[in-house]
Amino acid sequence: xxxxxxxxxxxxxxxxxxxxxxxxxxxxxxxxxxxxxxxxxxxxxxxxxxxxxxxxxxxxxxxxxxxxxxxxxxxxxxxxxxxxxxxxxxxxxxxxxxxxxxxxxxxxxxxxxxxxxxxxxxxxxxxxxxxxxxxxxxxxxxxxxxxxxxxxxxxxxxxxxxxxxxxxxxxxxxxxxxxxxxxxxxxxxxxxxxxxxxxxxxxxxxxxxxxxxxxxxxxxxxxxxxxxxxxxxxxxxxxxxxxxxxxxxxxxxxxxxxxxxxxxxxxxxxxxxxxxxxxxxxxxxxxx
Amino acid sequence: xxxxxxxxxxxxxxxxxxxxxxxxxxxxxxxxxxxxxxxxxxxxxxxxxxxxxxxxxxxxxxxxxxxxxxxxxxxxxxxxxxxxxxxxxxx
Numbered sequence: 001x002x003x004x005x006x007x008x009x010x011x012x013x014x015x016x017x018x019x020x021x022x023x024x025x026x027x028x029x030x031x032x033x034x035x036x037x038x039x040x041x042x043x044x045x046x047x048x049x050x051x052x053x054x055x056x057x058x059x060x061x062x063x064x065x066x067x068x069x070x071x072x073x074x075x076x077x078x079x080x081x082x083x084x085x086x087x088x089x090x091x092x093x094x095x096x097x098x099x100x101x102x103x104x105x106x107x108x109x110x111x112x113x114x115x116x117x118x119x120x121x122x123x124x125x126x127x128x129x130x131x132x133x134x135x136x137x138x139x140x141x142x143x144x145x146x147x148x149x150x151x152x153x154x155x156x157x158x159x160x161x162x163x164x165x166x167x168x169x170x171x172x173x174x175x176x177x178x179x180x181x182x183x184x185x186x187x188x189x190x191x192x193x194x195x196x197x198x199x200x201x202x203x204x205x206x207x208x209x210x211x212x213x214x215x216x217x218x219x220x221x222x223x224x225x226x227x228x229x230x231x232x233x234x235x236x237x238x239x240x241x242x243x244x245x246x247x248x249x250x251x252x253x254x255x256x257x258x259x260x261x262x263x264x265x266x267x268x269x270x271x272x273x274x275x276x277x278x279x280x281x282x283x284x285x286x287x288x
Numbered sequence: 289x290x291x292x293x294x295x296x297x298x299x300x301x302x303x304x305x306x307x308x309x310x311x312x313x314x315x316x317x318x319x320x321x322x323x324x325x326x327x328x329x330x331x332x333x334x335x336x337x338x339x340x341x342x343x344x345x346x347x348x349x350x351x352x353x354x355x356x357x358x359x360x361x362x363x364x365x366x367x368x369x370x371x372x373x374x375x376x377x378x379x
Contacts, residue, residue: 056337058356227332274334283338 008171011036011081011109012088013101015046015074017237017275018118019090021146023072024053028063028147029175032071034081046074057147064176082108086171088140090118093243098122099130106131114164114171116140120240121187121195121247124157135161138168141190144235146177154179155188186251187244194232195244196256199263201229205280206262212280230280234273238266298347298375304368310342311364321364336361343367349374 008031012023015037023033027050035050037043050072057063073080078101081087087105091097102115109115115136117127128134139155146152152172156165165181172179182189201215210218216228225232233241242259249257266272266279273279304321311319315330325331339361340351349371351360360370 052337055340055352055356056334059336059340059358059361060333061358231332 006085007031008085008174009083010034010086010088011078011084011105012090013078013105014089014091015039015042015049016090016092017144017240018142018146019088020046020049020053021144022088022090022118022142024050024057024145025142025147025175025177027070027072028054028057028067030064030067030070031174032073034073034075034084036075036078036081038076040076043074043076047072053145053147056145060148062147078105078108084109084113086114086116086167088116088118093120093122093240093247095122095126098127102127102137103130106133106136112136112163114138114167116168118142119155120191120236121244123186123251124155124184125159128157128159134159136164138164139184139188140168140172141188142177143190144237150176150178152177152179153188153190154181155184156181157184187248191244191248192252194229195241195248196254198229198233198236198241199245199256199258199260202233202260202263202280205230206260233263234279234281234283236273237275238263238271238273238279242267298372300368300372303347303371304364306346307343307364307367307371310346314338319364321368323364324362326358326362333358339367343371347371347375349378 010026010031010033012019012033012035015035019035023035026033035046037046087109089098089102091101098117102117106115111133115131117124117137117139118141119139120141124137124139128137131137137157138160139157141153141155143149154168169179186192187195204210204215205212212230216230219225220228242263245257245259248254270276271278274283277283308319317330326333336358343349344351351374355370360366
């Protein structure tokens with residue numbers, strides 16, 4: 001009996017920025033999704049937030065035409081998603097938090113069901129240690145927003161199994177995303193390279209060398225960075241960026257990764273970037 | 289000229305004026321009615337969603353289906369045309 005021939009059904013753990021983005025990508029590609037969110041306020045906003053993202057994706061021409069939307073279920077209980085063919089964990093970038101939900105959900109779902117941890121920095125093998133069968137765990141690092149960025153960093157841990165690699169590749173094909181498979185390590189490739197650079201860009205502003213706009217203009221117009229590092233920081237979410245930098249700093253010892261004071265100040269003030277309406281730039285209406 | 293928020297009171301001129309005001313406020317520059325916002329590089333395509341939400345709430349219209357396409361938000365004229373058409377069609 002092969003699980004791969006089955007139509008995919010996803011369980012997504014966590015309705016934060018990435019959980020909502022991945023859910024929207026899947027629903028927009030016809031895959032039914034059960035979103036598990038224990039925070040009542042967040043859970044209550046999930047359906048509207050997914051609708052909003054699906055509209056954005058449609059506006060950008062990012063969804064396949066004529067494919068019916070997948071069904072969306074929002075619940076506080078992972079047991080409601082026990083028949084999923086794959087689980088995507090997208091909770092806070094914090095090892096104990098991720099480990100706890102992965103461990104819980106591993107026992108609820110089928111023994112062959114891939115557990116996909118969406119993480120920007122935490123090494124996959126650190127999390128694999130919390131699961132009875134570490135071969136089931138693989139990492140993905142979707143960029144935000146997942147429905148607009150066609151490539152996904154896929155992290156194969158030293159204990160990730162072949163069947164899981166095949167399953168995650170098959171799933172990404174249905175989602176029309178291109179996987180680029182890399183090895184394990186703090187921050188993998190994208191965060192390891194990008195996040196210290198963004199942190200430096202913030203320091204340049206903090207030190208008064210240049211304005212936010214000047215940094216982004218130079219990086220965009222001279223160096224071909226598509227959105228500029230500070231606008232990218234706003235899109236990542238400044239709280240998530242700080243979390244990711246802490247993970248990198250702890251594990252690499254690289255002082256460039258210690259979150260800069262200006263970044264921490266913005267997080268303390270609740271200026272978290274695009275999602276809160278204000279970060280290094282001011283945005284109009286808050287995107288739920 | 290002030291813009292009334294009463295339904296049915298908008299003309300091409302008032303819609304265009306309101307859209308231009310919003311764009312000016314959000315982008316800190318003025319826009320000719322035929323300039324392509326997105327190819328100008330001054331706004332990202334993410335800004336299009338802000339335009340959708342703003343037009344819906346300001347002009348009491350619902351933008352769905354095939355209307356939800358970037359081409360309808362490229363210029364002030366394109367947005368004005370769509371808003372007037374939707375206001376006509378959605379009583």
